[in-house]
Structure formats: C-alpha cells, structure tokens
Amino acid sequence: MRSGCFFHFHPFLFFKDYYHKLNKCLININYIKCRRFKNLIQYMKTDLKNILIIVTGLLFLSLPTLAQDDTEIPANVIQNQKCFKCHGDKFYSFFNESQGKQVKERMNPYFVFDSATFYSSNHKSFICTDCHSSDYSNFPHDGNLRMEAKFLCMDCHGGDDTYAKFNFEGVDNEFHQSVHSSRHDESFTCWMCHNPHTYKISARNTENLTLTIAYDNAICLNCHADIDNYQMLTEKENPNVLETHDWLPNQKAHFANVRCIECHAQTNDSLLVAHLILPKDKAVKKCVQCHQSNSILMASLYKFQSLERRNKAGFFNASLMNDSYVIGANRNIYLNIISLVIFGFIIMGIAVHSVIRILKK
Amino acid sequence: MSERLYLYPVWVRLWHWTNAILCLLLIVSGVSLQYSNPEYPIIRFDIAVSMHNIAGILLTLSYFVFVIGNLTTSNGRYYKTQLNGLFESLKKQFIYYTIGIFTHAEKPYPVTKDRKFNPLQKVSYLAAMYFFLPLIFITGWGLLFPETNLTNVFGISGLHLTALLHGIIGFFISVFMFVHIYFCTIGTTTLSNFKSMFNGWH
Numbered sequence: 001m002r003s004g005c006f007f008h009f010h011p012f013l014f015f016k017d018y019y020h021k022l023n024k025c026l027i028n029i030n031y032i033k034c035r036r037f038k039n040l041i042q043y044m045k046t047d048l049k050n051i052l053i054i055v056t057g058l059l060f061l062s063l064p065t066l067a068q069d070d071t072e073i074p075a076n077v078i079q080n081q082k083c084f085k086c087h088g089d090k091f092y093s094f095f096n097e098s099q100g101k102q103v104k105e106r107m108n109p110y111f112v113f114d115s116a117t118f119y120s121s122n123h124k125s126f127i128c129t130d131c132h133s134s135d136y137s138n139f140p141h142d143g144n145l146r147m148e149a150k151f152l153c154m155d156c157h158g159g160d161d162t163y164a165k166f167n168f169e170g171v172d173n174e175f176h177q178s179v180h181s182s183r184h185d186e187s188f189t190c191w192m193c194h195n196p197h198t199y200k201i202s203a204r205n206t207e208n209l210t211l212t213i214a215y216d217n218a219i220c221l222n223c224h225a226d227i228d229n230y231q232m233l234t235e236k237e238n239p240n241v242l243e244t245h246d247w248l249p250n251q252k253a254h255f256a257n258v259r260c261i262e263c264h265a266q267t268n269d270s271l272l273v274a275h276l277i278l279p280k281d282k283a284v285k286k287c288v289q290c291h292q293s294n295s296i297l298m299a300s301l302y303k304f305q306s307l308e309r310r311n312k313a314g315f316f317n318a319s320l321m322n323d324s325y326v327i328g329a330n331r332n333i334y335l336n337i338i339s340l341v342i343f344g345f346i347i348m349g350i351a352v353h354s355v356i357r358i359l360k361k
Numbered sequence: 362m363s364e365r366l367y368l369y370p371v372w373v374r375l376w377h378w379t380n381a382i383l384c385l386l387l388i389v390s391g392v393s394l395q396y397s398n399p400e401y402p403i404i405r406f407d408i409a410v411s412m413h414n415i416a417g418i419l420l421t422l423s424y425f426v427f428v429i430g431n432l433t434t435s436n437g438r439y440y441k442t443q444l445n446g447l448f449e450s451l452k453k454q455f456i457y458y459t460i461g462i463f464t465h466a467e468k469p470y471p472v473t474k475d476r477k478f479n480p481l482q483k484v485s486y487l488a489a490m491y492f493f494l495p496l497i498f499i500t501g502w503g504l505l506f507p508e509t510n511l512t513n514v515f516g517i518s519g520l521h522l523t524a525l526l527h528g529i530i531g532f533f534i535s536v537f538m539f540v541h542i543y544f545c546t547i548g549t550t551t552l553s554n555f556k557s558m559f560n561g562w563h
Contacts, residue, residue, distance in 0.1 A: 335528070343536065347539070350539065353458075354546075
C-alpha cells in the first residue's frame, strides 16, 4: 500500500511543508496556552511571590520555544532522516538479531541519495513515503515492495492548474513523439532524465546560463556518456559523444555554451524546454542555423537569458542592455534578395531622376 | 511664389530632427545587427544593440510628442486627407514628378498656408507616421519583451514572425528615408527645403 493520503488531502504539493509547520505550530500554541492558564488560576490564589516565580518560569519556558522556532527543522527532514541514515551513505549498520551483533554492510550505490542534493531539488519538501510505500519504514524491507509501480510525473502534475505554467501536458506530448519514447518501451519514463530525488528546474531560475547549460547537458550525458546507464535501455554500444561531434569546430566551446537539445530537439515556444528529441539524422548540423540566420537559440536558450537579465537588472536598464537577443534570426535569403532588388531600384530611380533634373535645369 | 510662409513651428522642427537622427541611428544599428558579421561589423555588436534599444525607446517617446502635437495644434490639419478624388490628385502629382518637373511645368499642388504637403507627400507621410511607425514600435517592444509574443501563430513561432515583421517594416522605413531625403532636394534650390526645416520658413 502506498501512503497516498497526502495526495488526497493536499493536492498542492508545494504547500505540504507549510502544512506540517502550521500543524505543529497550532499544537504548540494550544498546549502552552492551556498550561499557562491552568497554572495562573491555581497560583493566583496563593501569593505574589509565587506569581512572580510562575511568570519568570514561563519566561524561561518560552525562551527555548522561541529558540526552537528559529532553528526548527522541517518535519519531513526529521522523518526522512530515518531513510537517509542508511540511504544517504555508502555503508549502513544494523543489529543482526540472528547473529546477535551489530553488522555493517555496503549500501547498493544505486539506492544511495545525497540528502543535500535532495533538499535543494524540486521535491525537497517531500517525505520519502509520499512516493514510496510506508511499509519501507520497517527494516528489513519487505522484498515485494520493490515490485510496486512507481509514481510518474503526470500522476501528480498532469491536469493540475497549479502547474499550468510548466505545461506538463505539452512536455508529455512532445516526449511521446521523441526518439526516447518511440524507440523504447514504456519503461523509458521521465525519471530516466529527471531523477525525482535530485532534479531541479534550471532554465527558469537561472542566474548563470553557463551553469544551466552544464546542468541540462549533464542530464543527457548521464546516459550518453555512461555505458552502464546507456545499456540499461539498449544493447547497442554507446557512441562516443566526442567522436560523433568531432566535426563541430571549437567543440569544447559549443558544449559549454549550447545545450544538447538546441540541436537535438525540435523547438517549441509554448514549452520552456523542448522535449521532442529528434532522430540523429534530423539534428541541426548546419552552422548557419545557429549563426546568423539563427532561429533555434533565440526561441529557446536565449529567450530565458533575456528574460532573466531583465528581471535581474530591472526593467529599464536591462531593456537598454539586452544583448541576449540573437539577431539575424529573421534573416532570410529570399527577403535579402527582394530587399536588395527594391533598394537597387530606388537608388537607380533617384540617380536617373537627379541626372535628368540636372540635364533639364 | 516668393512669398515666405512660416510652416514649421519650433516644436515641429525639434521633433523632426530628433526623429530624423533617431531613425538614422536605428537604421544603421539595425542593419548592423541584422547582417551581423564578426569579421566585418558595421558597429560592434554590443554597442549596436544598446544603440538600437535606446534609440527605439526614445523614438517611441518622440512619436507621442508628434501625435499629441498634431492633436493639440493646427499642424494636424496638414495630414487630413479626403478620399474623394485622392487617386486623381496622386496621379497628377506623380505625373508632375516624372514628367512635369523636367519640363518646368507648374506645380499641381504648390505649398500654401493651408497646404504644406502635396497629395503624394501627404499619403506617404500618413503611411509612414500612422502605419509603419506604430507597427515598428509594437514589434520592437515585442522583441524587447519576448514573453509578450504569441507562442504559436499557425505553427510558426510568434517571436520569429515579430522579428520578421520588424525587419521588413524597418526596411520600408529606410526606403522612405532615402526617398524623403532625395525629394527634399526638389525645392526652389537643392538646399532650400533643408534650410526651411531649420529656420521654419518655407
């Protein structure tokens, strides 16, 4: 059984952490109020000295409460710590009752998650058992638990207005048209690229485009430059990315300044990040598609940068210094010719007209 | 013929030259950006971008001065056009420019106190000021704020269409500038119209 109640009662995942804090806070307030009220009534009847003692005592009692509020650890962190205790390290230890002694074992590296990365990811406010069975709280874990189907992105994000701006339906639609979906069975899910324990949106929040590019490209390279991950999905030999891109001048500069998807995915303005990964032979290979008559970078990568710079620098200043727009995107060879012809006729007309004017003066 | 007319009040002249300088800056920087070539830059790319953005914003402001000026002063009357007989008058003026001017024929629509522009001038100024300029402002500001663009227009990126339209209109405005400057040489003397735009007297 999944611990699905969270989703039933609190569909807005972002408010989950807030909900826990609020609950705890209300319980604390009620408890303190009752205790203070009861104590005051009882001791008011005795003498002033006792009241002073109570007031002083309450003051001392409240200090730790205040201090605790400042450094309060989110409820999910406390709960998740039970999991991270083993799954956050290479080793874990437990008391083996059969052997009657403490045992230290190696943790399967694929089940190790860095808590710091998790708590900076999109799902940082989650409790592990929000997505995994609550039965995992028992140790040793029941072997059948791993047979359970896992949640997918659309299970939570699909059809929810809260996430409308992310256009998950559009992403899902593009993904199903992409080579990732069409050339693999349904075991190729969003998680293949977006690890739910670590993934965080980058393009939308970027303050440094280079880091965003590196982050996004690392997602691709996680399989395309790692034979183990690659062969989880195919028997084929993993092509060497450096060799397949050896035609690219200044390869290093391109890899550092352009995301893989700029050339390997079909751009779509309605999506923040294109997900329609194209077959290899349809990838952008002509320099001119990016340089000068570029339309790809402007519609994806630099669109975010442009917005981000303006947001960061403030409306007016950044509008004036907005150099992230890749000019030349609307350059078109036919329009160039037409404009040159029109311009030629105008200049010729002016020349002829002025010569006749001079002659007939 | 030799009667001097005060046709260009100070605000019109100030607006005109501001407009002219900004348009020239926009054309030069726009061409430099549109045909950016790292090997043969007309203006260094980053400078051209700033120049284009600043001049574009200032031109928008100056356009409001023009519109408000025409609405609140008598200058607006020169732009009023009647469709009745417009084609005939345009034809007359066109024939004058292509034939009459060389045979020293009488101007069909000489400048008077109430008629600053001949029909061809009027129509071209109306098109430039009330059609092309607003369009280039809308598309230009759209490119400054890419998120305001339609994401998809019949399968084509709205941003690309905006950029395309901006470039095309920019081209037509630059053609207008060339023709306009040339036609300004058709005065009593070659430079007389230019002088008028400085001293206000025609």
